[in-house]
Amino acid sequence: MAIIPCLAATGAARFPDRIAIDHAGTAINYRTLHQRVSQVEASLKSQGVNRGSHLAAIDNTSLSLILLQLACIRLGAVFAPLSPRFPEQQLQQLLQQIDARFVWTTEGKPVGKVSALTLPDTGTITAPESSPLSDDQAPVSLILTSGSSGFPKAAMHSLANHLASATGSAQCIPLQAGDRWLASLPMFHIGGLAIVFRCLSAGATLVLPRQRDLLDTLREQPVTHLSLVATQLARMLNADDCRSLMAGLKVLLLGGGPMPASLLSQLDAHPVLAFTSYGLTEMASQVTTGPANDQGLSGQLLPQRQLRLREGIIEVRGATRFLGYYHQGQLQTPFNDDGWFHTKDRGRWTQGQLEILGRADNMFICGGENVQPEEIEAALKQHPEIQDALVFPESNPEFGCLPVAVLQCREALPSASELEHFLAPRLARFKRPRRYLSWPSDLTQYGLKISRQSVAKACGLIKTDRD
Numbered sequence: 001m002a003i004i005p006c007l008a009a010t011g012a013a014r015f016p017d018r019i020a021i022d023h024a025g026t027a028i029n030y031r032t033l034h035q036r037v038s039q040v041e042a043s044l045k046s047q048g049v050n051r052g053s054h055l056a057a058i059d060n061t062s063l064s065l066i067l068l069q070l071a072c073i074r075l076g077a078v079f080a081p082l083s084p085r086f087p088e089q090q091l092q093q094l095l096q097q098i099d100a101r102f103v104w105t106t107e108g109k110p111v112g113k114v115s116a117l118t119l120p121d122t123g124t125i126t127a128p129e130s131s132p133l134s135d136d137q138a139p140v141s142l143i144l145t146s147g148s149s150g151f152p153k154a155a156m157h158s159l160a161n162h163l164a165s166a167t168g169s170a171q172c173i174p175l176q177a178g179d180r181w182l183a184s185l186p187m188f189h190i191g192g193l194a195i196v197f198r199c200l201s202a203g204a205t206l207v208l209p210r211q212r213d214l215l216d217t218l219r220e221q222p223v224t225h226l227s228l229v230a231t232q233l234a235r236m237l238n239a240d241d242c243r244s245l246m247a248g249l250k251v252l253l254l255g256g257g258p259m260p261a262s263l264l265s266q267l268d269a270h271p272v273l274a275f276t277s278y279g280l281t282e283m284a285s286q287v288t289t290g291p292a293n294d295q296g297l298s299g300q301l302l303p304q305r306q307l308r309l310r311e312g313i314i315e316v317r318g319a320t321r322f323l324g325y326y327h328q329g330q331l332q333t334p335f336n337d338d339g340w341f342h343t344k345d346r347g348r349w350t351q352g353q354l355e356i357l358g359r360a361d362n363m364f365i366c367g368g369e370n371v372q373p374e375e376i377e378a379a380l381k382q383h384p385e386i387q388d389a390l391v392f393p394e395s396n397p398e399f400g401c402l403p404v405a406v407l408q409c410r411e412a413l414p415s416a417s418e419l420e421h422f423l424a425p426r427l428a429r430f431k432r433p434r435r436y437l438s439w440p441s442d443l444t445q446y447g448l449k450i451s452r453q454s455v456a457k458a459c460g461l462i463k464t465d466r467d
Helices: 007-014 030-046 063-075 088-097 159-170 190-202 214-220 230-238 242-246 261-267 373-380 416-423 452-458
Strands: 003-005 019-023 026-029 054-058 078-082 102-105 133-135 139-146 152-158 180-182 205-208 225-229 251-255 273-280 285-291 305-310 313-318 324-327 330-332 341-350 353-359 364-366 369-371 386-396 400-409 435-438
Touching: 003 007, 007 030, 007 063, 007 190, 019 030, 019 063, 026 030, 030 063, 054 063, 054 088, 063 078, 063 139, 063 190, 088 152, 139 159, 139 190, 152 159, 159 190, 159 285, 180 190, 190 205, 190 273, 190 285, 214 230, 214 242, 225 230, 230 242, 230 251, 230 261, 230 386, 261 386, 273 341, 285 305, 285 353, 305 341, 353 373, 364 400, 369 373, 373 386, 373 400, 373 416, 386 452, 416 435
Parallel strands: 019 205, 054 078, 054 102, 078 139, 180 205, 180 225, 225 251, 251 273, 400 435
Antiparallel strands: 003 133, 019 026, 139 152, 152 324, 273 285, 305 313, 313 341, 324 330, 341 353, 364 369, 386 400
């Protein structure tokens, strides 16, 4: 256990005039951030929030959420950001699951029997007299993640988990004063929360988007660091003002699986460092990181993480490993005696980098042979016209299941014969899809991951239990 000052206090002491947050066109330096966090801390304390309290906040990424998270760390309370897309009934169930005694909403409305907190007016700010100290091993956050059943689990992290994640990331991805990372992911996603800790740990600037559309945001707000999935990258590269959008970028962190070869070839024309990574909520975001590629390689192991393969399944532990799953007063610790967490992700080491082979619970049987959908998806993404691909099993009386592919293409869907010819040297016959469907036009993507279940449902295919 270590007792350390909070990030806002450290930033105020080390670089008070650097810009911590670019919010709605207003630059908030580290000194002011420290003062605002102190004000929120005092307000929460007066409303009954104290050490061990669980506070839920319903929003995407906002200045209010950042202030609440930092104030909770000072108070020893646990911060739980939740998606505003959850219906009221499910929100009430989630608040009960995580024992939230307090809730903050943008409308200031209570959720069920949990009354809403208020935040102070920041018009008048009183500077704090001292720098608060925090126990870095105490729990500070709850982030929802989907289990194999699809029912949300609440992963609990300590401050030490988040800080180790940020410092390990910095060993691979350069981030320094003057750099600006766009908060393009919601804070209820571990990737969004990780961006907050990376920026504040490095003395960089966290840019809160003013526009809902990513490209409009980039046109208004210059950034140097950006987290994207393949579909977002495709939109940038195909935009008429692509060169202008890419001009100030230093780093792209690409998620959501192997990058299509067509996008990486377009990216070569721009002087930007592009990385891909393997990470999970239970490890506070990144585990491995390396140069972006279309071979499905996810880079090398970052500092303060450990990874091993047991019967082809990835197991992880280290300073970023979460404390456990929290449920109604109980902390479930799904680790073996040596502290390893079984991810259910299949992988192998290739050329010194981790290659993700897919989810063990996505595998299906075709004519007695094991089929891993992610292997087929990676092969399809090497086609120059394919921007994204998902593969599902479809029941068949002779073979048990046959693979069906759903494709998102730059223009028209290639013919089945063309795709068969393309995949023949890359995949065994039983792995090649028997049908190809177009990507659902009305499907909306949130965060880094595509919901497999949503795509399967939209296409009328077999539903899966896991998103």
